[in-house]
Amino acid sequence: MSPTLQTAAALAIVAIALGGLIWRAVASRRHPGGGCSSCPTDRFKEELKKRG
């Protein structure tokens, strides 16, 4: 894999990661909580959404 291709792949991964963080930040404005690894809040909200 050439260095140029490696750089392109790395930057693409960075863009995806940044996009995911921004999306999560926007989504969490409606349902705050769940940033830290120990918080159960996200899971409860997901379960409630699934069950309607």
Add this chain to the structure above:
Amino acid sequence: MAPSHPVPGAPRVFALVGNPNCGKSTLFNALTGLKQKVGNYPGVTVEKKIGTAYSQHGQAMTVIDMPGAYSLAARSPDEAVTRDVLLGRRSDTPMPDRIICIVDASNLERSLYLVHQILDLGRPVILVLNMMDIAAKSGFTLRTARLEKELGIPVIPCEAVNGKGLIDLRLAMSRPDLPLSRHAWNIPAAIAPAVAELQASLASDEKPPLSARAEALLLLTDQDAVRVSGSTPLSERTSAILKGWQRRWEGEGTDWAAILVQARYDAIGRIAGEVVQRVPAGPSATERIDMLVTHPLWGWIILGAVMTLVFLGIFTLAEYPMDWIDHRVAGFGGWVRSVLPAGDLRNLLTDGAIAGVGSILVFLPQILILFFFIGLLESTGYMARAAFIMDRLMSRVGLNGRSFIPMLSSYACAIPGIMATRTIEDAKDRLVTILVAPLMSCSARLPVYLLMMAALVPGDRVPLMTKVGLMMLMYGLGTGGAFGFAWLFKRTLLKGAPSMMIMELPPYHLPRLRDVVFQMAERAWVFVRNAGTVILAISIVLWFLSAYPRSPQGAPPQEQLAHSFAGDAGRAMEPLIKPLGFDWRVGIGLISSFAAREVFVSSTAVVFSVDNIGEGKAMNVAPLRTALRDARWPDGRTLFTPLVCLCLMIYYVFAMQCMSTVAVVRRETNSLRWPLFQIVYMTGTAWVVTFIVYQAGRALGF
């Protein structure tokens, strides 16, 4: 009274209502299959939870788990939500067609107060007598058939924790023709005209007649004292009638609320007298244990011993699994480094993703053990005793033990702890508790403390008791800080008299290991999932910020890092943190911690991995603690001295560094002012205390 029938085709909506600690959450889980925490103290089910149960014919039934309430005359936001849903005051929640009241069978007379109010609502009710096994052990015999006859509703004996009685309950829920209660009680003559007038006014607001009567009685009992957001307000006409009668009674000196409450208790007493038989017994096992556990001296000693054992367990039991994870992560990083050619992609994977995620995954065993012990203590009933003991201390700072429950939850995570403050009746007490709860050292701080302890002492091993002592010091500092600020706030910003606490100590249970292990597995999954998503993403972005913009070819790695985006941000804040003994690389970690505290570990791993490239130190991914010990200031001085490690831990005890907590505080206080104040006072305190400790330490030659 004619039985009510559900509208064909519409799913029935059941409200599950009961006192706190009556097993409501357990019953909800059993009916709907949604697993929840089973706690023995108030505040566990703060949110409304909606699930689906199925009738004997397979029809879906909606079950709403209401917050625990002792009475519909609300004294807290929790109870106000329960009241409002049952009265149909909330447009966001359907008024339940039917109500399941669950009571603790060993405390029937007290529990019947809420049931008695609910019977007035004029909707079909099923009464579940839970904890029948405990009632039997306490010497109680309940004449269930007699109770059914008195109240005119189905009464189901149950042991929700063992699954007994659930089939009978489902059958009762499936009945299309549940009867309305036949129970009648005498409203005192002095109050009757007011009830009639209020009922007529509420009925003209399109309330069903029986519901209007029940609401009239409630208005006269609680004077509509507690209102929460989302609740439909009273009409002006109804408010005017209520105020008119209040003025009249105040003029006559009539305590109408007490008259109503007493009349209700008289009716309940008569029922209980006919239904409950008790064989006199000596002190139960719970009472005998509590003589020791809640003793003014022994209680504290036992609490200290329990906490010591918990921390000892965290350190001793986790050692081998942590080493195993450490080796696997290092091996994986080495393998990636060997298969990919040198370049950005390889660096991103090894120094970003693997270093970042691996450095946090290594703490998974310790997090699990912490939650195992918390779950065990909750499951046995000991946590309620801890709150009882703490009440003596809480009252000295102007709070009561009810505030300790959210603070205790905050040892795991401040977010559910802050939400648990909804059970605190006094608004000022609630706000003070919200402001100080994040000072309790949450489990996200644990990786930071553990990393600093590993880097603290030169040589391979930190003595076990040193670790335990340091850990208890950090937890003690956080708890002491919380108490100190609570005292300050109650005397300055949020002055108010201490409120009383009445608290139930539930009987001791053998721990339900299945629930504890399930809870632990839940936490493990959340931890790993967050590590694999949020922390992975942050580590990748941080790697980019540490690696770009590129320095000229041939520049040493330290120069690359120093002039990267992350380096620029860290160097911009270095003047602020240098007096605390921290450099710009630590500054990068402090900034990234605002996403979640444990990200400090991952970001430090990324920063120091990037820093070590090209020096021949990172053919494999270097263990982070070694990298920290080797870190130097530009003049060659050691960066992470024992004093600096201690200062970093102290900083993390006090600083407000969790965006999610800030968001929840904003929601719970419905303002921007309080979360901003919280960031300022906590981070300011962190800076000042750390500054004092560092400068004093340097002056003393450390």
